[in-house]
Amino acid sequence: MPNGFSHYLIAMNRPFYTCFTFTLFFAVNLLSSCAVQTARSDRSGTQLQQLRGQAIAHFSQDIDTFNSYPDRPDSDGPYHAGNNKDFLTQNAPLFFSSDSGINKVYNYRWWMISKHLKEYKDPTDGKQYWVITEFFGPRNWATRSGAITCPAGHQFYDVRWLGDPAYLRSYAEYYMSGSAAKLMQRENENFLTHLSRPESHHFSSWMIDGIEAFLKVHPDPQWTEEMLPYMEQHQEVWDRLFRVNTPKAETYGLYKILDLYDGMEFSLSALLGLIASPGAYSLYTHETWRELYLGWGTTDQVAQSQASKEYPEAFQKGYPDFYLARPSVNGYAYGNLRSLASLYALLHQQSPHAPYAEKSQIYRSKASDLQKRVMDVLWNNEDQFFHTYSAGDNAYGIRDYEARVRESVGYTPWYFHMIPQGEHSKYAPAWKMLTSKKGFLNTQGMTTAERQHPYYNEQAYAWNGRGWPFQNSVVYKAYANYLRDYKTTVTAEERQVLYDYVDKLTRMHNLDAPNIGEWYIPSDGTEFGGEKDYFHSTYPDIIIDDLIGVKATHQHQLIIDPLLPEAQWTHFYLGNLKYHGHTLDLAWNRDWDPETAGMQSALKVWVNGQLIASQDQLNGRMEINLPEPAP
Numbered sequence: 063m064p065n066g067f068s069h070y071l072i073a074m075n076r077p078f079y080t081c082f083t084f085t086l087f088f089a090v091n092l093l094s095s096c097a098v099q100t101a102r103s104d105r106s107g108t109q110l111q112q113l114r115g116q117a118i119a120h121f122s123q124d125i126d127t128f129n130s131y132p133d134r135p136d137s138d139g140p141y142h143a144g145n146n147k148d149f150l151t152q153n154a155p156l157f158f159s160s161d162s163g164i165n166k167v168y169n170y171r172w173w174m175i176s177k178h179l180k181e182y183k184d185p186t187d188g189k190q191y192w193v194i195t196e197f198f199g200p201r202n203w204a205t206r207s208g209a210i211t212c213p214a215g216h217q218f219y220d221v222r223w224l225g226d227p228a229y230l231r232s233y234a235e236y237y238m239s240g241s242a243a244k245l246m247q248r249e250n251e252n253f254l255t256h257l258s259r260p261e262s263h264h265f266s267s268w269m270i271d272g273i274e275a276f277l278k279v280h281p282d283p284q285w286t287e288e289m290l291p292y293m294e295q296h297q298e299v300w301d302r303l304f305r306v307n308t309p310k311a312e313t314y315g316l317y318k319i320l321d322l323y324d325g326m327e328f329s330l331s332a333l334l335g336l337i338a339s340p341g342a343y344s345l346y347t348h349e350t351w352r353e354l355y356l357g358w359g360t361t362d363q364v365a366q367s368q369a370s371k372e373y374p375e376a377f378q379k380g381y382p383d384f385y386l387a388r389p390s391v392n393g394y395a396y397g398n399l400r401s402l403a404s405l406y407a408l409l410h411q412q413s414p415h416a417p418y419a420e421k422s423q424i425y426r427s428k429a430s431d432l433q434k435r436v437m438d439v440l441w442n443n444e445d446q447f448f449h450t451y452s453a454g455d456n457a458y459g460i461r462d463y464e465a466r467v468r469e470s471v472g473y474t475p476w477y478f479h480m481i482p483q484g485e486h487s488k489y490a491p492a493w494k495m496l497t498s499k500k501g502f503l504n505t506q507g508m509t510t511a512e513r514q515h516p517y518y519n520e521q522a523y524a525w526n527g528r529g530w531p532f533q534n535s536v537v538y539k540a541y542a543n544y545l546r547d548y549k550t551t552v553t554a555e556e557r558q559v560l561y562d563y564v565d566k567l568t569r570m571h572n573l574d575a576p577n578i579g580e581w582y583i584p585s586d587g588t589e590f591g592g593e594k595d596y597f598h599s600t601y602p603d604i605i606i607d608d609l610i611g612v613k614a615t616h617q618h619q620l621i622i623d624p625l626l627p628e629a630q631w632t633h634f635y636l637g638n639l640k641y642h643g644h645t646l647d648l649a650w651n652r653d654w655d656p657e658t659a660g661m662q663s664a665l666k667v668w669v670n671g672q673l674i675a676s677q678d679q680l681n682g683r684m685e686i687n688l689p690e691p692a693p
Contacts, residue, residue: 116158155225182208192229319385356524
């Protein structure tokens with residue numbers, strides 16, 4: 063029996079000590095003081111009740127504070143200052159730690175998320191849906207409901223931890239089988255492409271992968287079986303419209319996208335391809351690019367150019383119709399294909415008589431083929447990074463051009479475990495750039511392009527260097543996956559790299575009055591710019607999955623594998639976490655019993671209110687088999 067658990071059992075037999083520190087001012091200290099004393103006589107869950115009570119009290123106070131902010135957008139849905147406290151304290155996983163800044167931002171992000179849960183009565187099919195918005199209010203580039211596909215993958219990863227699964231089930235139905243899968247994206251002032259496609263494919267996304275991530279937390283075999291044909295149809299549209307189809311092209315079979323519809327507006331990789339292009343795009347040169355492809359406003363000049371008049375199909379309102387085979391969109395496609403294979407394999411286990419094994423194999427083969435193409439084409443062994451190519455079937459501009467610039471999207475393959483396990487040492491050197499000042503490391507946060515590139519620019523509204531929380535969310539999970547799932551041993555320094563980046567992201571929220579916006583300046587930014595309370599990235603998932611390491615699986619098993627540096631927090635509590643029909647609580651304390659000589663450290667886990675596991679060290683993998691959920 064682990065020593066930490068032994069100490070807990072011994073402590074329960076000691077005299078009870080009254081604790082008077084349960085106040086909001088001392089809330090963060092309760093775990094290391096009052097809770098320890100309570101544990102000495104606690105045989106019936108009093109300790110856990112104290113932890114939950116503390117977390118709820120702190121969360122409630124934060125919600126009151128957030129509701130009082132005078133300069134924030136109104137809620138898009140039914141949860142607002144008059145009723146959001148009950149909803150959040152009952153549905154959001156509770157959390158506190160010895161880091162008051164992370165505590166506040168974690169609570170803020172759930173408060174922000176609640177404002178983006180929107181009820182939508184669809185006039186097309188007459189059904190009522192829950193959707194999740196990115197911006198507040200109607201936007202020209204959104205679906206009719208107001209939801210936007212671009213951040214949907216991030217939204218699935220965050221909202222999957224909400225206690226009630228009804229929101230994400232409905233959101234998935236809207237995109238997979240609802241009107242968003244059928245209605246064509248509207249032509250409007252922001253539609254800058256000639257390609258007509260469904261609303262569900264207006265921007266790149268990894269929604270099928272996101273649905274699988276959700277089902278690992280809230281399994282539902284019957285719903286999965288009903289939805290899988292629609293998920294297949296969703297992927298078929300990506301296959302039909304967004305793959306390079308010229309057989310002799312180097313990028314043949316890879317997925318392609320425009321900068322804008324990869325959620326990235328303007329990038330250095332696209333710029334370099336445009337500069338290298340003859341004909342319609344010859345107006346882009348090393349001298350003119352800043353005026354023609356560096357943020358909104360520059361496209362207006364292109365729209366008035368002679369090239370735009372001579373080649374009207376090469377531009378749309380001055381935006382070049384120049385497709386790219388990027389590590390991002392190919393990672394998303396791989397994630398979707400792998401999830402289809404995984405979900406069909408899961409159904410085959412439950413219904414061996416059905417043809418699910420064959421379907422699983424089909425998608426596993428497609429994912430494997432794409433994986434090989436990405437490794438063979440997009441990886442540059444000299445630069446030790448995944449690069450972007452121009453699409454080999456572009457109607458205008460250079461084809462199969464490799465942009466020799468390191469961009470943070472080059473880390474996307476690790477987000478989806480796309481790197482072959484037996485070959486990971488070949489690709490691991492790419493991570494050196496994450497901690498290099500020549501690469502993506504900057505004073506206030508991660509950049510989106512390598513700093514040493516001569517065209518690096520963090521001031522423009524572009525992905526030429528400026529920081530974007532959307533991309534932080536991708537890279538931090540990719541790095542966590544690299545550490546946890548590819549490396550044999552994770553060093554203290556590597557854990558600290560992840561934590562320091564999360565800490566910078568946290569501080570950028572402005573701890574005096576937290577806000578999440580679109581972008582930040584990595585060199586000297588003090589807070590986010592652009593929209594307020596903007597749902598385009600993850601944060602709760604970073605804390606729950608990546609730092610604390612609650613790893614959801616399809617099996618009725620709880621895996622906890624923290625990447626949090628052992629000495630970083632003196633304590634934390636994460637609880638009221640709904641998982642496979644159970645309620646989970648876990649808590650770490652560096653010294654549960656300060657009156658006993660030495661550090662009485664332990665990570666403890668409760669399932670449905672019962673303490674079932676404990677280990678002395680924070681950093682170590684715990685695997686706990688769970689009972690089948692109640693029907």
